[in-house]
Amino acid sequence: MPQHLMNLAQKPLIRLMSLWVKPTVLPVEPASLIDPQAPVIYVLESGGVADATALSVIAERTGLPAPLEPIQYGDQSEPIRLSVLQRRPYLFARRRKAMAPRLTRALHTATRDYPGELQIVPVAVYWGRAPDREDSLWRFLFTENWEIGGRTHKFFTTIVHGRRTLVNISQPLSINALLKTETRPELLERKLFRILRVHFRERRIASLGPDLSHRRMLIGAVVADKAVQKVIAEESRTKSELAEQGNSQELSPESKTDTPNPKLLQKHLYRAEKYAHEIAADVSYPTTRILHRLLTWLWNQLYDGIKLSGVDRLKSVADGRELVYVPCHRSHIDYLLLSYILYEEGYSLPHIAAGINLNLPVVGGILRRGGAFFLRRTFAGNKLYAAVFNAYLKEILQRGHTLEYFVEGGRSRTGRLLPPKAGMLAMTVHAYLRNPRTPVVFVPVYFGYERLLEGKAFTSELAGNKKRKESILGLLGTLKSLRQQYGTVHVNFGEPILLNDLLDTEYPNWREQAVQLDRPEWLPPIVDQLGASIMQTINLSASVTPISILATAALATAQGAVSQQELERQIRMNHQLLATLYRTSNVVIPPLDPIDTIEHAKRLGFIIQRKDDIGPLIFIKRGQSAPLTYFRNNIAHLLILPSLIASAFSNSTARSTKSIQELVQLAYPYLQEEFFIKDEASDARIVSTLNTMKDMSLLESTEGGWRRAPAGTPEAISLLHLAASVTPSLERYYLTIAILEFAPEQSISRKELHARVESCAKRLALTHGKIEGDLYDKHLLKTFLGTLEQRHHLREKEGFLSVHADLEALESKARTLLQQQSRHAILNAAMQSISQISVDS
Structure with missing residues (x-):
């Protein structure tokens, strides 16, 4: 059938389908990407009336050139401005790896005598936005990239997902730019085909994520990991009763044999599978859809709005890279908010590291199906658990899933960033070094709230009360907060940190070093530098509310x-x-x-x-x-x-x-x-x-x-x-130095110093209206003491702290930064605290 007759047949069908199909488009204003003076040819990944319908709806809504209208450039005319990279095959048909004729004609015209610009605009249409899942009936019927019976499949997905469809319009490819690199038509054709094929694959992974293997298969791969099998074999060689009880403590050499005990081998294999089930996420697309609707309602109830910044920085690194989101941790809402934003912006949902304390009845299952995987607060004393967790992290990284975790470890109770914990960072970097295939990029994210759901709990903890354990009752208690107002949430994506660049700077020969099961000795300093860079980048991406x-x-x-x-x-x-x-x-x-x-x-x-x-x-x-x-x-x-x-x-x-x-x-x-x-x-x-x-x-x-x-x-x-903005920190430093200088030689340990600073903070809060949390915070005091030691103003000998003589000279100069009244109050509290040490001793 001639093309113009096919167009006449398709247009009424598209009009009819557009009554049902209501797609979302990214970017929100795609017309800004396109030069209105240059002709446009849209390229779909696999084509079909359904995809053409979605694009037509978006074009009409946003002012883009209509895809089914004729196009003229040079002496070449086409009945429509829409092409397809690879046609979706009929039942049992084999996919052809060849350029669509319309694109081929465009390239030949451009290489002959067409002097103007021609824009090739890739358009990806995702019906339902569900990643593929191996051995899944859902995939067989209703998800993207199904190979058998493509057109039948597309009919069903259009019916099921017509109102949950994402149209992603990319930056145009310039034919003139391609001609500068290659002028021979046949080679230019291959190059453009390759560029578009790679682009669509990377865009699909960024928007949907990689194939979701069956959870059972993933757990099987984790248990079969060499590092896990090595620990299982080691622990199965022992005759100790300790191992019979399933404990992974280090055992003496005489308690081991050369041959693994079959009984113990089976026991530890079962333990490894149990740990893997405890850890692993179980992403469910139906759950994702329900959570999206629920969270849309929740944000409207709680907040005046969500202000998002820095998305362009994320877009610049999203395709073709393994993303690790590393946000600051202010609230339990952080988990949900970032996933919601990524979904709204057209990116795949990350696998999120969550503390085992959140694996509550009912709630834990929902979070797990939304992408959460759970980890224990400490791996100490359990080599098998540590091996299983490392293997799980390696598997999801190598399969191309995005990750999210909080390098601070827990939520900040003070509003300041907490010192980064090296654990997850070290495991991520080590997993990459074992198979450095896809570049890893860390994406720092800043959350700025105007009021916290946990505000009352944080205030109680800052007042000295014990931290409350998470529970179902506690979660239900927060539902009362839905009636209150929480202002606007500000979210800002920071400058991405490319792991390869950091490795090249800190350890240029890393590519020549074969990294296997054990972490290399040169890794810890790099992880420390990475943690510091993430924290600094988060602070450089602050949103001022x-x-x-x-x-x-x-x-x-x-x-x-x-x-x-x-x-x-x-x-x-x-x-x-x-x-x-x-x-x-x-x-x-x-x-x-x-x-x-x-x-x-x-x-x-x-x-x-x-x-x-x-x-x-x-x-x-x-x-x-x-x-x-x-x-x-x-x-x-x-x-x-x-x-x-x-x-x-x-x-x-x-x-x-x-x-x-x-x-x-x-x-x-x-x-x-x-x-x-x-x-x-x-x-x-x-x-x-x-x-x-x-x-x-x-x-x-x-x-x-x-x-x-x-x-x-x-x-x-x-x-x-x-x-006054910097006064709390200066007063804390002054108080700490005063206690150290007043203390007799060999009289104050690190633990005692913490206790004295805390008691002085409480006294000054009562007598002078100071805020106790400003004057004493265990993390901040630890950081300050570490910096004093690095600068050789403080030393520790036989468990006792003593100051260097030059610290007194430094203190005498720096004291002028504080007002006299504050200095006298702090000195008085410090002297009374030190005199108490003498009385106690």
Whole structure:
């Protein structure tokens, strides 16, 4: 049948089908990809009326050229602008690996005498978005890439998934660009065919994920892994009663034999399978669809919206690479939110590492079918479990599944990033090194909330109460929170970290090193560097929320009370300062209005307004200081350098540029470690920040340096409030150093130091209104002590800590960063704490 008659027959059918087919398109505005002046030929992967219908619906909706309309370029005309890379075969027909005639004619025309541009636009249509599953009846009937009886299959998938279809329109391929690399038509044809075939395959994996092997087959592959079999064999050679009880503790050589015990071999094989079942995800497409609908409803109930940034950075690395999402961990919502966003953006769902504490009755099964795999908090003392988990991670990586896990290990209770844990990172890198086929890319993700579902629990824990164990009752208790408002969620994809690039930088000869079952000795430093890079990139991808800016301003005030006028000025100043300092970075700083921000915080229940004879006052609501501290800490790292500069004027009205630089550079390395800051405090960067603060009238330049605004002026008050952002960390350092210096020689251990700092923090919270969590946090104190040791200011001998003589000189200079009242209160608490040691001893 002639093509124009086929078009006439297809168009009514497409019109009819479009009443049912309601596809989603990515990107949302595909017309922006295409040059309207150049002719367009769409290329479908496998064709068919159904795919043409989906594309036609999208073209009409978004203003794209209609795919079934004629096209003219040069002396060549075509009845439609739609081509197919590979036709879907009839029953038992073999797929032909040849270019479609319409594309072939386009290439021949371009190589002869057509001077203009011609755009080849790949279009992938996914009906239902379910990955293939081996040995699955669902796959046989209704999923993509079914080979037998293609047209019959397409009919059923259109009926079942017509309203759950994704149309992914890619960046056009330029014929002129291809002609620069090859002019012979037959070779150009092969090249374009190869480019399109690879593109569609990589796009399919990025959007749907690889084939989902039957869970039983995956578990079988895990148990058969060489490392797992090695541990099973080792533990089956023992005669010890310890092994009879299934314990994997290291056994003495005399308790082992050369020949595996068949009984024990079977026992440990069963244990390995049991561990694999405990760990493995069981992804279910019906569950995914139900969860998508449920989460859409939930977000509408909880949040004013989800603001997404940095998707282009994800798109730049999504195809042809193994993605590992490494978000910061603020809330249990993180798991669901990232998967939801990836699904909405057209990417395959990741396999998510979740703590075994979430494997609750009913809930655990749902999470497992949504992509979660579970791991125990510790692998210590159980070599077989560790081997099985490593083998599972290796299998899902090598099969091309995307991964997601939280390198902090647990949720941050303070709003600061926690130090990265090396476990999952080391296992991922080791798994890649064993088979470095598909490049691995780590994608840091920042979550910025304005209120947390776990807010009350976190506040209780910060007050010193014991952490509550997850339970069904606890989960049901959170349902009451659905009636409350939680503001807007901000999500930002950071700059991807390419593992190969890191390996090339840190260990250039890694490709020549054969890596098998055991981790190489050179791996730990690289994993540490990777963890630090992830944390730094997350912080460099922060989203500044209105609540975090308000919290920074409100907590800088005495007793949490301030005039509304002053609070508005401080919010405006913080926002302007951040927007100026980070205008060329990946930090997201949306525009805001101070009055709207205050009203927003009132609606979320953080502050209240009262009036006196002078005007309106803003107070932090009772019990809301801790939650606001959490959100202040989310962005505290962004203000470290200007806050340090502001602190340099806490006890001085004027300073030289050199003295400011010296003072800032004394304290900055410790803050850099605590807040995972990548950039150094170079002389040039300090001067640049000083000039920014001058432009905002926070400082004045003089012939010899810099001067703060006159006392009592709004600018002087703003400078004082800006200094308050870094004050909690400086006070913690000062308290720790004071206790170390006051303690007699050989009298204070690391454990005792933690106890003394904690007791002083509690005392200062009672006597001076300090926030206890600001002055003592075990993770932050550990980091600070580590930095002191690295810089040779602190040493440990026979279990006791002692300071180097130069630390006292450093402390005498750095103390001027704190106000005198704070220093005296801290010194007094430290001396009383040390005198208690003498009494106790």
